[in-house]
Amino acid sequence: MKFIYPAIFRKTEEGSYQGYFPDLECCYAKGDTLEEAVDDANEAARCWLTSELEEEEWMLPPVSDLKDLELKEGDVVRNIAVTIRFYEGWDE
Secondary structure (H helix, E strand, O other): OEEEEEEEEEEOOOOOEEEEOOOOOOOEEEEOOHHHHHHHHHHHHHHHHHHHHOOOOOOOOOOOOHHHOOOOOOOEEEEEEEEOOOOOOOOO
């Protein structure tokens, strides 16, 4: 199953990038370049979603509409797609 959540990336004063997911609580990413931060965001979202789905009573948050995101000047938004394969008996 594919999950797609928006991530917001901001350039720091040092020139690196930090990102966060408005919908995934405490899910952050960082990198020296935007590309590295996006790669880190993919891994962070995969870990967050996998962890949530391992809970007995999991609940995934709804996806924010891009027009509802509160952005600052210079912010970059990327939709991060994570594919998780479910196996027979995955919820047991």
